[in-house]
Amino acid sequence: MFTRFEEYAATQMLGQPDSPPRNDGKLFFSEKWQRTVFGLALALSKEGHFEWEDFRHNLINAISAWEKNACAGEVTWDYYEQYAKALIELLEQRGMLKPGELERQMRLDEASK
DSSP states (O other): OOOHHHHHHHHHHTTSTTOOOEETTEEOOSSHHHHHHHHHHHHHHHTTSSOHHHHHHHHHHHHHHHHHHGGGTOOOOOHHHHHHHHHHHHHHHTTSSOTTHHHHHHHHHHHTO
């Protein structure tokens, strides 16, 4: 169940270019990581780490960039990949994540397997 903030955030996106996928009117996640990244952005914004509108601005920009490059060999559309890119960029802008830190950590994790 959404709290008042989560309801506000989801409603602000409804029918807008950054609106998340829905199935029968409910948010739709095809993979667990999608729900996690969605919730992470909501939680960080709710806790005051950034304004929700700042995140939405980044998300709209990420979607727009994908649309401009879609014919240039980009992989198929995935809303939550753009959502994750927007969140990472905002966290880097706010100094909560060092630029490239997440990619470096993922490479280290992959190499240790």
